[in-house]
Every structure is written in structure tokens, then in C-alpha cells.
Amino acid sequence: MDMNFTADSSLAPSRWRKVAYGRMQPGYDDNHTDETFLEDMVMNANVVKRNMLKVMQDSVSISQYLCIVFLVVLVWIYTLRSTLNENSLLLLDISLLGSGFIILVLTEEMLSLKRLWNYVLSVSFFTTGLFVLAPIYQTLTRSISSDSIWAVTISLLLLHLFLHDYSGSTIRPSGALKNPNLTSCISLNASIVASVFIASRLPSRVHVFATMLFSLQIFLFAPLVTYCIKKYSFRLHLLFSLGLMAVTLTFVYSLHCLLFVLLVGILIFVNVVCPYWLIRIQEYKFEINGPWDEAKLCFDITD
């Protein structure tokens, strides 16, 4: 390239400007990198620093729900083995419904007769519908072998656990802000289908009704009840979860030793190992923002 010295090279070279117009800036190559390079970059602007104790306390919600699911599976196993007969199952259902109701009423801030009546009405519709449909469920899987049923049920329950929304509740308490998202709806459906499959293995219509009522009221309403407890008092939530874990561990121990070891392992993993791991890998978080980001609209798009 020929030299760019001109007659008035006694003038100081002009400052480099961060502009794209004009020809090549005299005295500077096109690949000139100024000190202002990347000065508008912002790193880790929205990152929240996490505390180990708080993360462990938050992970209690997950282990609480895991214990609930384990208890449901236990009840299914006892029913299938005829250890639990239909009358005691019905008693269990009614007592669970009653206690759930009481907890909802006690933890609700605004107690209104109208809302209470709404709850009672919807629960009675639901129960009547189940009673009417019970004969259909009983003969649903008669032609399918038991092994397929256990395999499908276990995969559906795993899917349910993976996609479940642990922070809130799919069945919205009135006044909740967020709509349930797709994955929580899929997980709810998976759990309902799993309960239908198990119920269809049972001998009599009353068995089917009792088991379906039990499974559905746990899967549909237990997240709502635990969410109300958590909202009301965090200490109560912790105590409730610890009690639930103790009860589950006792029952699983009396059932099968290997399952007990598995449950203990899962609980330790969820409550201790995962929070520690999360905090360790948070150090590597590298969030980059700058003028190249797509602008965010500050208003909602209403169609």
C-alpha cells in the first residue's frame, strides 16, 4: 500500500470515532480496536446471589411432594394386595377431603360463605361424576396384561414428577396471578391417566370409585393445600413436610427395605446434594448484555 502522508502531516491525526459513515478514517485501519471496545458491555446484571440455607429450605417443597406421591403409590399397592379394603379406603377419602377443607378454610385470609359454597358444590359434582363413571373404568384395561399396566403407570408417574410445577399449583386458588403453563397441565394429565390405569385393575366397583377418588383428590388438590399452607406460614410448611417425610419413611420401611434405601437416597440428593451443586455452578454464570441486544417492549401486546 502506498504511504498516506500528505503535505499537512504536521496536523495531529484526528481522533478515531465509532461511526460507520465516511471513508476509512485517516490514520486508522479498519481493524483498529479502541480502548472503548466493549465498554458498553454489562455482565451478570440480573443474577441473584443464592444462600445455601434458603435453597435447602426451598427444596423441601420438592421432597414434600415426592413423599406425597410415594404415599399414593403405597396406598395403591396395599389396595391391589387387598390389605386395605374398600370401606377403610372410603373412610380415608372422606377424612382427607374433610381435613383438606378445614386447612383451606383456616389458611384462607378472606373467609366468605359464597366461596365455601363454591368449593362444596364443585367437590360434590366431582364425586358424583366419579361414582357414575366408575363401572367404565373397571373394565377399561381388562384385555391388557398387568406388566404393561405397571410399566405405563411408572413411566407416567415419572413424567408427572419431572414436569410438575413445584412452586405453585395447577389448580389455581382464586386470585392467583399466573396461568398454569403447558408442562404443569401435561404432568397433571399424566398423573390422572396413571390413576385410571391402576383403578382399572381392581375387583369391584366400590374399590374403583374409592381408589379413583383418593388418587384424584390427592393429585388435584394436594398441591393447592400445600400451597395454601406455605403461603400462610413457612414454619408450618416446614413442620408439615418433615412430618410427612417421617410418615412416608416409616411406611416404606415396613413395606420393602430396598425401596426405603432408594427413598432415603432420593431425599438426600434433592435436599442436600442439589442445592450444593447449584451454588457451585452459579459461579460460572456469565450473562452478557449490551447495545446489541434486541430491545424489549415495555408494554404488553394485546391482540
Next chain:
Amino acid sequence: MADLKHRILMVSDFFYPNFGGVENHIYYLSQCLLKLGHKVVVLTHAYGNRSGVRYMTGGLKVYYVPWRPFLMQNTFPTIYGTFPIIRTILLREKISLVHGHQAFSTLCHETLMHARTMGYKVVFTDHSLYGFADVGSIHMNKVLQFTLADVTRAICVSHTSKENTVLRSGLPPEKVFVIPNAVDTAMFKPAQQRLGRDEIVIVVISRLVYRKGADLLVEVIPEVCRLYPNVRFIVGGDGPKRVRLEEMREKHSLQDRVEMLGAVPHASVRSVLISGHIFLNSSLTEAFCIAILEAASCGLLTVSTRVGGVPEVLPDDMIVLAEPDPSDMVHAIRKAISILPNIDPQVMHDRMKRLYNWNDVAERTEIVYNRALKCSDQSLLERLSRYLSCGAWAGKLFCLVMIIDFLIWRLLELLQVLSFGSKLDGNT
């Protein structure tokens, strides 16, 4: 200054008969390089039944290789399937340098990879900005990191784009040159007669999609029409958000104040532009906005959102910038209307002729080519060490891909020697 004349292969999925930023850039750059005495060949995929070898103005040879585009104008990524034809083209045209365009083009990535395996020098131009946070961007950035791990030189269209590319690919900044796009000022001349000032016309020409800020338009247009009874809008372009704009028009009864033209063919853009005083650009992200250059060349005052590389494109007296917020944009339009009497379209056009010129772009690109060709050749092992630094798992995967590419190249060479030998035997 008898510089060497190069034989350049331009590669991209995006070329004529499509119209767009990348397509026009490749076309104009190739034409100006041809004028400078270099030889340029373009490689792209077939468009409909436009397939085979075509010649365009100035002797520009275009290879429309018969592959179908499968997603958003991109050819299906077969990684090694494109090697034989690319090798044939490179050898037949005696190419000295390969220039790929646009990070989103699979054909570009594959060709650059094969060209590097065969030992050619390679230049890459990035035309867009990408984020870092969503799944699509993370994968795209990894692919870009692979291609740019071994590129000889890179070109970006604005300084913001250079920062973005350097962060995404991990290239050293000295390897990246900033050469902006330009505009064909001979095609975009202002109107013969200056427009009357009693009615102010604001022109919008863009694809009506989320990315180009069509939702901002829906908020801004009714407000401006309410505040200024003598302002009229002309909206050209089509897209999924057109329905929202039509609804806005119905809701506020602006049928006589907002004219919707639908899709505007590239040849008619100038006639739409010269019917207005102000050009409004509401995009949410732009590496470099050529639409603004075209409007300024036609003598319109520009109002734009301050995103990406837009603040670098025009001097401060030819553009009014606003945050991507409806109230701020209305404020900017008010400011633009107040400085409109001081604007002379012909003066603006003459200034644009001095500020942006495709011949200048071609000369600066020629400098990049000269620098690239002066770089030393590298053996396979040296190149593999560059790929290894791309990541713990990705580095090893990339090395494996390049080793297989090298082996396929050797196989193709061997097959050619064998077939040549058998032809000789057949002749004797």
C-alpha cells in the same frame, strides 16, 4: 501499486433472485470488485428451477447448485455432502480466496470448512446481531465459533456488530475489520420537485414482523395522528403483524390518514420513498440498517429507534434517534417535524454520495483480501489446535469433524487421479 488481482468465490444461501440486505451486499460488492479487475464467482443454492450456471451483469458467474432449500432459504446441512461439488468449483475456477456471508447460512459454513481443509484463505462477513441467552442463539453461536476458529479474516458491518461477533465467536478483535454496507445513490435520487410542506408524509417500509417493531408502530401511529392533524402515514411491506396494523386503522378510523401499500417490490421502493418527508424505522434490533441509507439518499429525514448499529449509520443532523418506547418515539417525531424546514433533500443526497459508496467498500475489502493472502499457510496439526480451544467437549468434536473432512479430501483427490489415469489408458 500493481496489486495482485484475486479470484474470489462469494458463498451464501442468500442471493438473487431474492432481495434483501445480504443479497444486495453480495451483488454490489461483486460488481465493484469486477470493476477493480478481480474475478468474482458466486455460489448459492438453486431457486425454484433457476439452477445451473448463470451469468449476470459484468460477467459475474453464478453457480446455482441444485439443492433444495429446506428451512428459511437454507440448504439442508449434510456437513460433508457438499464437498465434491465445492472442490470441483474451487479447482475449475482457480479460486484464490473464499468469502462467505451471513452466519445463518449453512452453505456458507460448509463451504468455509471445506475451503480451509483444502488450504484456501477464507474471509467471513457477518451481517446480523444475535443474542446469547436463548437456545437457538446458543447453538448458532457454537456453530459460528467452529467456523471462525480457523477463519483468516472477518468483516463486520458496524462497530456494534464487531463487538457482538467478537463476544460470540471468541475471535481476537484485530482479526475483525469493520466495513459498512453502502447504498447505490444513483438509484435512490430525491424527487425532481420538492414536496409541499402543508401536509407531512411519514413513510414506513419494512417487513411487518415483531423483530422490526411493528408493535411499536401500532402504538405510535394513532398518537401521532391525534397530535398532528396534518400528518399522513404510508406503510409499505407485508407480514404477520399486518393484521394488527389494519385493526389499529379500523379502531381509530384512520383509513384516510394511514395508507397500507402491501409488499413493495424492490424496484418501486424509490417511488414510495420520494412521496414522503420523514422515514420512520422502528426495528427492535439492527446490525446496520440499509433502509435508512436508502431513505437518506432520497432526501428524507430519518426517525429511528436507538438499537444495535443504527447510531453509527448516519451523522447526527440526518437522523433523530429515540428509545424503543412509544412516547419517546412520538417525541422524536415531533422534533423531526420541527427541523424539517431546514432539510434540503438534494443537499442530503449529495452528502450521502460522499459518505457511502460501494467502490469505497470494495477497495477496503480488497485491503482485507491482501492481508488475508499474506498470512502464512498452516498445517493440519496447527489448525487442529485452534479447534481444540473451542470447548471441553465441543473442541474434540470439532477436531474429529475436521479430521474426517481432511480424509474425505484426500479420498476425492485420489479418486480424481485414478479417474484421470483410467481416461489416459482409455485413450491410448
